[in-house]
Amino acid sequence: MSLGSDDLQTSLLQHATPDVTLRRSGSCAVAEWITSVKARLRSSKNLRSKLIALVILVVVTVILIMYTCLSCGGGTQCAGICSFSSLKPMKLKADDEVTCNSTEKAFIGKNPAKRLPQAIIFGVRKAGTRALLEFLGLHPDIVVNVVEQHFFSNDVNYSKGLEYYREQMSASYEQQITIEKTPKYFIDIMAPERIYRMNHSVKLILILRDPVVRLVSAYAQLVAKNKENNITYPPLEEMVLDENGDVNLDYKLVQVSVYYKHIIHWLEFFDLHQIHIVDGDKLITDPYYEIYEAEKFLGVGHKIQRDIFFFNKTKGFYCVRQCTSSTSPPCLGETKGRQHPPVDKKLVEKLRNFFEDKNEKFFQLIHRSFNWTTLIV
Numbered sequence: 001m002s003l004g005s006d007d008l009q010t011s012l013l014q015h016a017t018p019d020v021t022l023r024r025s026g027s028c029a030v031a032e033w034i035t036s037v038k039a040r041l042r043s044s045k046n047l048r049s050k051l052i053a054l055v056i057l058v059v060v061t062v063i064l065i066m067y068t069c070l071s072c073g074g075g076t077q078c079a080g081i082c083s084f085s086s087l088k089p090m091k092l093k094a095d096d097e098v099t100c101n102s103t104e105k106a107f108i109g110k111n112p113a114k115r116l117p118q119a120i121i122f123g124v125r126k127a128g129t130r131a132l133l134e135f136l137g138l139h140p141d142i143v144v145n146v147v148e149q150h151f152f153s154n155d156v157n158y159s160k161g162l163e164y165y166r167e168q169m170s171a172s173y174e175q176q177i178t179i180e181k182t183p184k185y186f187i188d189i190m191a192p193e194r195i196y197r198m199n200h201s202v203k204l205i206l207i208l209r210d211p212v213v214r215l216v217s218a219y220a221q222l223v224a225k226n227k228e229n230n231i232t233y234p235p236l237e238e239m240v241l242d243e244n245g246d247v248n249l250d251y252k253l254v255q256v257s258v259y260y261k262h263i264i265h266w267l268e269f270f271d272l273h274q275i276h277i278v279d280g281d282k283l284i285t286d287p288y289y290e291i292y293e294a295e296k297f298l299g300v301g302h303k304i305q306r307d308i309f310f311f312n313k314t315k316g317f318y319c320v321r322q323c324t325s326s327t328s329p330p331c332l333g334e335t336k337g338r339q340h341p342p343v344d345k346k347l348v349e350k351l352r353n354f355f356e357d358k359n360e361k362f363f364q365l366i367h368r369s370f371n372w373t374t375l376i377v
């Protein structure tokens with residue numbers, strides 16, 4: 001059937017009702033509409049009407065895509081055509097000059113009070129726990145406790161009771177959640193049970209990093225701390241290997257990196273779905289993605305936008321344009337992102353071999369695996 005120019009335009013305009021169509025039956029109706037318009041295009045012999053039809057088709061398709069993306073608001077359901085706008089990792093502009101845009105949280109909430117944390121970042125030390133906490137603290141519905149409490153991992157603190165613990169928390173409003181972080185909890189044998197007793201449905205967050213890189217990071221911290229007191233800390237090789245040249249399991253830094261031994265205790269008390277795992281190596285390269293995943297786990301809305309983060313060349317890490325208080329700087333302090341000492345390749349290989357089966361055991365327990373074989377130490 002051939003349609004005249006006006007007929008074709010009228011017909012196309014009649015079909016150009018994206019709003020109604022979309023609301024009626026979503027993306028299927030949109031696809032149907034596009035197909036029907038394409039069919040009419042094909043059947044028209046008149047060049048002018050074909051051109052007009054094509055222009056209308058393009059304009060309406062663009063409007064439809066914009067409408068769909070705006071109405072899905074950047075959530076997971078937006079993956080696909082809308083992912084360009086929110087989810088895909090995007091390289092951000094390097095920016096060394098940015099200062100922190102101090103926006104004290106303008107809370108409008110009910111019943112300000114100190115509350116026990118509904119979520120705890122319980123480890124792992126040197127995996128990025130501070131960055132994670134600080135970034136989550138940008139969310140208007142999250143209140144973070146900046147001081148590590150060591151409440152569940154320290155008998156003296158624990159004996160002071162939950163009221164004492166609650167008193168240590170920052171005040172929050174009813175709709176907000178409070179988060180505490182103490183990396184030591186992960187390796188503490190008593191912490192899982194004690195936390196379970198406080199709240200068995202607490203949300204737990206565990207940030208992980210390649211165990212070898214983590215070990216070297218912890219070692220760099222010890223070297224730096226000792227240097228402050230004019231003490232020379234022994235070379236890594238000396239600490240990490242025993243007299244036979246095998247990896248020294250008595251060295252605390254090695255023990256912490258044997259993740260499976262620690263997680264076993266947590267899984268005695270908590271379901272895996274209660275533990276959200278953050279990839280600490282990815283938090284360094286793409287903080288937005290990891291924070292977005294944590295927002296989903298915590299059940300707070302998606303508020304921490306990609307453009308809050310910027311890469312600071314001098315620091316070598318992502319920093320934030322927005323900060324929780326007028327005194328907080330955009331980047332984490334100098335104890336975060338230290339220069340690691342050079343480590344002999346053979347030692348790295350030995351450590352990687354040592355951790356291989358231990359990592360495998362850990363992956364089986366958490367039903368997830370990480371590529372911890374290639375990162376530069």
Ligand SMILES: Nc1ncnc2c1ncn2[C@@H]1O[C@H](COP(=O)(O)OS(=O)(=O)O)[C@@H](OP(=O)(O)O)[C@H]1O
Nearest residue numbers: 125126127128129130131217317318332336337338
């Ligand atoms: N954005 C940003 N800025 C600075 N540092 C960052 C960031 N994201 C992750 N990291 C990594 O965090 C590592 C320190 O981990 P923690 O905060 O868990 O350390 S601690 O256990 O609280 O001492 C720290 O380890 P080192 O690089 O070895 O110092 C960083 O690599």
